[in-house]
Amino acid sequence: MKKIVVINGPNLNMLGIREPGVYGDVSLAAIGQQLESLAPQLGFEVEMFQSNHEGAIIDRIHQAYSDADGLLINPGALTHYSYSLRDAISSVNLPTVEVHLSNIHKREEFRHTSVTAPVAIGQIAGFGAYGYELGLLALHKHFGSQGG
Ligand code: DQA
Numbered sequence: 001m002k003k004i005v006v007i008n009g010p011n012l013n014m015l016g017i018r019e020p021g022v023y024g025d026v027s028l029a030a031i032g033q034q035l036e037s038l039a040p041q042l043g044f045e046v047e048m049f050q051s052n053h054e055g056a057i058i059d060r061i062h063q064a065y066s067d068a069d070g071l072l073i074n075p076g077a078l079t080h081y082s083y084s085l086r087d088a089i090s091s092v093n094l095p096t097v098e099v100h101l102s103n104i105h106k107r108e109e110f111r112h113t114s115v116t117a118p119v120a121i122g123q124i125a126g127f128g129a130y131g132y133e134l135g136l137l138a139l140h141k142h143f144g145s146q147g148g
Contacts, residue, residue, distance in 0.1 A: 001045050002069040004139060006035060006132065008050040009057055009076030009085075015101075023101045026129040038133055042140040046072075054078060058088040065092040070143070072135040074099045079114045089119045095142050097135040100125040 008028060011018060016027035032048040039046045047068070051057050057078070064071060071094050078085050079100070089096050096119065103126030104111040117123045121142055124131045 001043055002143060003045045003047065003067065004039070004070045004072055004136065005047050005049055005060065005064050005068045006032070007057060007060060007071060007073040007075075008048070009074060009078045010052045010054075011076050012074060013050050013052070024128045031129050031132050034129065035132055035136060038136055042136060044136060044140070046136070054082060054084060058084060061085075061088040061092055064094060068094065070094055070139045071096040072099060072132065072139065073097070073116070073120075074101070074132075075116055079104070079116055080110055081115060083115060086116045086119055089116060095139060096120045097138045097142075098123040099131045099135045101128050101131060102126060 012028055015023055015031070016025055028050060035046045049060050051060070061071065071089070073096060075082065075085055075098070079098070098114065098117050098120040104114070105125065114123060122138065124134050124138065127134060
């Protein structure tokens with residue numbers, strides 16, 4: 001069974017309360033429950049992690065080098081400017097899928113750039129909470145194509 005750490009950055013603890021017109025009304029806890037029910041069907045175990053602190057997120061990514069097989073990450077606004085987060089993802093060299101609830105490409109200009117997407121397998125954006133499930137499916141497909 002492969003372990004996927006689902007990492008959520010700043011303000012994602014506020015899902016369900018925060019700008020529901022943009023991010024939907026599903027809480028992060030509910031997203032975690034959806035992923036926990038999907039994961040076993042894909043041969044995955046998932047661990048949910050959320051922090052509002054860049055360093056704590058980087059520490060969790062470093063830890064994943066020795067305790068996980070892949071990452072599903074919604075870096076929140078860190079997506080758009082955190083070179084440290086990008087370097088952390090590169091450092092551990094784990095298969096990583098980036099996910100965003102909103103379609104960042106049709107929002108404000110500053111959200112169009114992702115400094116983390118270039119070190120991910122790919123990016124999923126605009127499908128709300130369902131994007132996390134798509135992200136797990138994408139990792140499953142990736143491991144299948146690796147023969148794992
Ligand atoms: C987000 C998009 C980011 O621009 C924003 O800062 C977030 C959430 C998303 O899931 O749509 O915090 O990553």
